[in-house]
Amino acid sequence: MKRFAMFCICLCTALSQSIAQKKAVNLTDxxxxxxxAPxxxxxxxxxxxxFGGDGIYTIPMNGVEGKYTGPNSKTLFIFSDSMVGEIRENTLMPGYRMIHNSAAVLNGNKPVTGxxxxxxxxxxxxxxESLFVPATPKADSTDYYWLGDGFVNQANKATYIFGYRVRNMYQGPFGFREVGNTLIKLTPGTNPPYKANKQMDTPFYLTDGKDDIGSYGAAVYVNTKAAGAATPDGYIYIYGVRGLAKNLYAARVLPTDFENFKKWRFWDGKAWVAEIDKAAVLTTGVSNELSISALPDGRYALVFQQNGMSTTVGMRIGASPIGPFGPIIKLWDCQPDLTEKTFVVYNAxxxxxxxxxGELIISYNINSVEFDKDLKKHPNLYRPRFIRVKFN
Known part of the structure; x- marks a missing residue:
């Protein structure tokens, strides 16, 4: 009993110290x-x-998410709506086509076109045509995928990518609606165009039955030793965004249980729980696509487009992958990219x-609310731009 009591005292002391350390983390400076990053x-x-696309995520094909890739590495880029066609002398040639997702593979760690x-x-x-087409029991024939984040699971070497099932509901530039959440699995050794893939409907689509909707898959942080995480705890963290307030939520699961959705746990502000509807809001005003990255000093950087669609690339500093998070720190003003009043910026x-x-390469997307008209005037407008943040 004495040993047990001593164990409890030590455990409580360790937890108290841990909490105190988290409270002491500077989240503002x-x-x-x-x-x-031209x-x-x-x-x-x-x-x-x-020649254009948005929804850009990058996945190191060796599964080492927490380190700069080497010169012999391969990185999978995944995109959502993408443009395919020809531009000659700054003029868009007839026959171009928009597809709903695509991919690219970069050999090496330098931005070399070839x-x-x-x-x-x-x-x-x-x-x-789109690389991935919905083919699950819940999918409608008119549904298509926009892609969320993804990673290579070191437990089975499979690549997992979140797919948001989207459906066109009415005419107009914003006439679409997300209607479901899917997990796409690529078996080890599979190469693009990934004709053989497994698709699974998930319970991670968030809705109140009306207009308050969202999904998990906005970002993935692989906090494992095998992935090169700075302070690994063995879990994969998956982030969800919901509603017009752009509320951020977190789930986590062990790599071996990734496809077992009943094993997923959600942060309720105090503990990890099984009920998805008890998930607590980590912070607000983020974007539907974002990232969590470890900083050299042990803190974490949450990077996003402020309020979903604005000219500000923002960052909040976190004490852990689930926070607490500090106030918004403005990293970049995208206003110079808006050469037309109809241009918009999103999803940094x-x-x-x-x-x-010691640095972070950050992307943000440029689009237009008068897409067809502006694309003919500016055929290269619809693509990510990049900046480089160096931490001192």
Missing amino acids: VKFTVAE EWSALLKRNSGW NMKFYWNTDEKNGA KAHPTLSKP
Whole structure:
């Protein structure tokens, strides 16, 4: 009994110290410099084949998420709506097509145009088609996928990508609606265009039956030793975003249980619980796509587009992968990119494996509310831009 009592005292003391340490973390101050990363922006400014897209996520194909990739590495880029066609002398040629998702593989860790190859499917007339098409029991024939974050699971070497099932509900630039959440599994050794893939409906689509909707898969943080995490606890953290307030939520699961959705646990503000509806809001005002990255000093950077769609690339400093998070720190003003009043900016996120030690390469997307009209005037408008944040 004495040993047990002593154990409890030690455990309580350790927990108290841990909590005290978290409270002592500085969540407001960080020294950094920021500038454009023109070489990465230029990598995705293309005039033939794939010439535009959004929804960009990067997945190191060796599964080491927490470290800068080496010169012999391969990185999978995944995109949502993508443009395929030809641009000649800054003029969009007839026959271009929008597809709903695509991918690319970059060989090496430098933004060299010739080292990147793009992939999509084709129809019987060799026209461009989406790489992934919904094929689950809950999918409708008119549904399509936009892609969330993904990672290579070191437990089974499979690649997992979140797919948001989207459906066009009415006419107009924002006439779409997310209607479901899917997990796409690529078996080890599978290469694009990934014709053989497994798709699973998940219970991680969030809705009140009306307009308050969201999904998990906005970001994945692999906090395992095998993935090169700075302070690994063995879990995969998955983040969800919901509603017009852009509320952020967190779930976690062990790598071996990733496909067992009943094993997922959700942070309720005090503990990890099984009930998804008890998940607590970590913070607000984020974007539907974002990132969580470990900083050199042991803190964490939550990177996003402020309030979902604005000209500000924002960052909150976290004491852990689930916070607490500090106030918004403005990293970058995208206003100079808005050369037309109809242009919009959204979904900023960091790409740690493309980032050298002590820095973060961050992308953000440019689009237009008058897409067809503006694309003809500015055929290269619809693509990610990049900045480089260096921490001092």
